[in-house]
Amino acid sequence: MTTITSPRPTLTVLKADWLFDGTTESLLPHPRVLLDQGTICAVEQTDVDLPEAQIIDLTGSTLVPGLVDTHVHLAFDASSDPVGHLAARDDADALVSMAAAARRAARGGVTTVRDLGDRGYLSLALRAAGRLDPTLPDIIAAGPPITTPGGHCHYLGSEAGTADDMRSAVREHVGHGVDIIKIMASGGNLTPGSRPELAQFDPDLLRVAVDETHRAGLTITAHAHGTPAVAGALWAGVDQLEHVTFMTADGVDPAPPDLVATIVERRVNLSLTAGMVPTVGPAPPNPMTARRPALLANLRRLCASGAPITAGTDGGVNPGKPHDAARWAVGDLVTAGLTPAQALRACTSHAALACGLQGRKGRIAVGHDADILALQGSPLDDPSMLHRITAVFVRGTRLEYAVRPRTAGGFPAGDP
Ligand SMILES: [Zn+2]
Numbered sequence: 343m344t345t346i347t348s349p350r351p352t353l354t355v356l357k358a359d360w361l362f363d364g365t366t367e368s369l370l371p372h373p374r375v376l377l378d379q380g381t382i383c384a385v386e387q388t389d390v391d392l393p394e395a396q397i398i399d400l401t402g403s404t405l406v407p408g409l410v411d412t413h414v415h416l417a418f419d420a421s422s423d424p425v426g427h428l429a430a431r432d433d434a435d436a437l438v439s440m441a442a443a444a445r446r447a448a449r450g451g452v453t454t455v456r457d458l459g460d461r462g463y464l465s466l467a468l469r470a471a472g473r474l475d476p477t478l479p480d481i482i483a484a485g486p487p488i489t490t491p492g493g494h495c496h497y498l499g500s501e502a503g504t505a506d507d508m509r510s511a512v513r514e515h516v517g518h519g520v521d522i523i524k525i526m527a528s529g530g531n532l533t534p535g536s537r538p539e540l541a542q543f544d545p546d547l548l549r550v551a552v553d554e555t556h557r558a559g560l561t562i563t564a565h566a567h568g569t570p571a572v573a574g575a576l577w578a579g580v581d582q583l584e585h586v587t588f589m590t591a592d593g594v595d596p597a598p599p600d601l602v603a604t605i606v607e608r609r610v611n612l613s614l615t616a617g618m619v620p621t622v623g624p625a626p627p628n629p630m631t632a633r634r635p636a637l638l639a640n641l642r643r644l645c646a647s648g649a650p651i652t653a654g655t656d657g658g659v660n661p662g663k664p665h666d667a668a669r670w671a672v673g674d675l676v677t678a679g680l681t682p683a684q685a686l687r688a689c690t691s692h693a694a695l696a697c698g699l700q701g702r703k704g705r706i707a708v709g710h711d712a713d714i715l716a717l718q719g720s721p722l723d724d725p726s727m728l729h730r731i732t733a734v735f736v737r738g739t740r741l742e743y744a745v746r747p748r749t750a751g752g753f754p755a756g757d758p
Contacts, residue, residue, distance in 0.1 A: 352379045353395035354738065360404040360720055361385070364691040364705035367683050369720060373405055377712045380737035384708060398740070400716045403732055406686065407706050408453025408479075408713030410693035411668040412613040413584055413654020416440040416468065416481070417460045417498075420657070420664045425497065425532060433462055440468050441478065443658060443665040448479040450666020451728065453713035453736050454694070454703050455657070456482040458524045458563065458584065461498045466519060476739035480711075482697045484524035485515050487565065488551065490542045494530040494565070505550045512554040521698065523555045525580075527564040528571030531629055532659060539568035539590045548578035561698070563613065569595050576604050582611040582696060584654055586644065587630075587637055594636035597643045605649045611696045612644055616678075617655035617671030621662050628660065641678040651675070652693040653685075673725040682722045712738035 354377040361373035363385070376384035376395070384390070418424035419439055428436060440460075447455050457465040465483040472478035486500035488511045493501065500515075502508040515523055527543060529536035543551075548564070555562040563582035564575035567589045575583060583605070588595040605612065630637065645651060653671035657663050668689055675685035694704025702711050718730035734741045 353377065353383075353392060355390050355392065355395045355397050356400055356405065356714065356716075356735075357389075357397060358400040358403045358405045358716060361706060362404065362406045362683075362686060362720075362722060363707055364407040364694075365687060369404065369722060375405060375706060375712075375714065377735075377738045380712055380739070382706060382708055382710050382712050385706060398733075400733060403716035403718065404720045404727070405706060406715050406717060406721060407690040407704050408715055408734070408736070409451050409668040409672075409689050409728075410454040410456075410652075410697060410699070410704050411447070411452050411655050411657060411671070411689075412456045412652040412693050412696050413458050413615070414447070414455045414657035414665055415459050415659060416443045416455070416457050416465055416665065418658030419443065420659070420661055422661055424659055428461060429497065433464060436461065437464055437467060440464060441471070444468060444472070444478050444481065447657065447665040447668075448477060448736050449734065449741055450664075450669055451715045451731050451734055452479060452666050452668045453734070454480040454482070454697065454699065455665070456484070456522070456654070456697050458484045458522075458565075458654070459487040459495055459498055460484075461486060463518045463520075476736050477741065479736065480699075480703065480713075482521045482699070484522050484563075485518055485520045487524040487526050488512070488515070489526040493542045494526045494528070494533045494536040496533070502547075502551075505547060508547055508550045509554050512551055512558070516558040516560065520560070523551065523560055523562040524584075525551050525562060525564050527566040527575040527580075528568050530565060530567065537591070538587075541568065541570040541574050543574070545574035545577045548574055548580070552579045563611075569598060569601070572601055576601060576608070576610065580610065582613060584613045585615050586612050586640075587615070587633075588640055589630075589633060589637075594633050594640060597640045602643065602647050602649070606647050609650055611650045611652060613652050613654035613696065614641060614644060614675075615656055616641070616653045616674035617657075617667035617669075618662050618674070619664055619667050619670050628662075638678065645675065645678045645680050650692060650696070651680075651688050652696045653689050669728040672721065672728055676725050682725050685725065686721060
């Protein structure tokens with residue numbers, strides 16, 4: 343028995359049967375996790391003798407870190423017309439909708455989200471609100487994505503056509519206090535007339551964005567579908583890539599080995615689109631549906647390559663992409679060849695690293711934020727246990743609810 347003395351009445355002990363700490367291959371038995379308000383201050387395997395602590399008995403449960411989704415859009419409402427709905431909302435209404443989306447993420451076990459495209463820097467306002475509101479997940483915010491004039495997601499408000507425009511756009515984002523820069527290296531499916539298979543920017547202009555971002559001490563991630571955009575973004579020196587589908591006008595290219603080798607060598611994080619949630623009724627038309635077998639083949643190649651991988655669900659872009667879709671992404675990465683432990687690491691500790699939150703998020707370890715899920719069984723044996731959540735703690739506060747179990751399934755996503 344371990345005795346810890348503390349005069350403070352703010353301590354909580356979570357008692358459970360098993361624990362996955364976000365980094366290991368196996369589970370730790372009999373965990374006792376001591377929380378001091380929102381922070382984990384001890385992880386023990388024996389009962390903690392601490393009379394003043396509140397004991398929360400989660401016997402029968404497996405504790406795992408809260409999930410970290412590296413690609414969501416809180417401003418899109420996961421309807422069949424997210425762009426139209428956002429356009430019809432003023433900023434105040436949009437913020438209400440975004441807060442609801444963020445709360446859905448947290449209730450579904452996603453305690454940190456990286457918002458890679460808002461309008462008017464609204465995700466930064468919500469990020470600030472979340473620091474005082476334990477029902478909201480932590481938000482890493484990119485603000486509006488930088489795109490070409492009239493290009494993919496131009497309606498979100500950040501267009502750059504020249505080197506001077508690009509420097510101004512990056513500086514404006516930095517001035518607002520974004521956590522990361524997001525640039526649209528290719529077209530996307532959510533913008534009529536946009537062509538995902540084509541590069542949007544000349545690689546020289548991407549390099550201006552990379553240099554200006556790095557000068558400000560930030561990282562930059564590129565939305566890149568087609569091979570030319572992936573190649574251009576790698577040449578320009580981006581730190582991370584989104585989607586990386588290698589889609590063509592009518593299909594999907596096999597992932598080119600030379601580009602995969604460059605990704606692996608430079609440790610460019612791949613935020614891969616996973617987490618398609620089963621929907622009720624007929625699925626809306628999605629240009630990615632017919633491509634799914636070839637997309638899965640590429641996902642397998644990338645997962646087998648040794649590249650740093652996280653899961654970005656694109657939560658919000660269609661009804662199959664609610665903001666808590668990350669629970670399904672773990673199973674999708676297992677389908678793509680990762681072990682359950684690797685898939686969970688991709689969605690916890692590795693995702694925290696990609697978000698610059700290592701040491702704070704993605705692990706159940708001393709000094710980390712107490713973002714913790716209790717599950718009815720081990721996700722290392724069965725990833726669908728992520729749908730059997732019995733408790734969610736966000737920075738030490740337990741959310742009031744239980745999610746309804748749903749069938750896991752689906753596979754990579756369409757994307758905006
Ligand atoms: Zn997106």
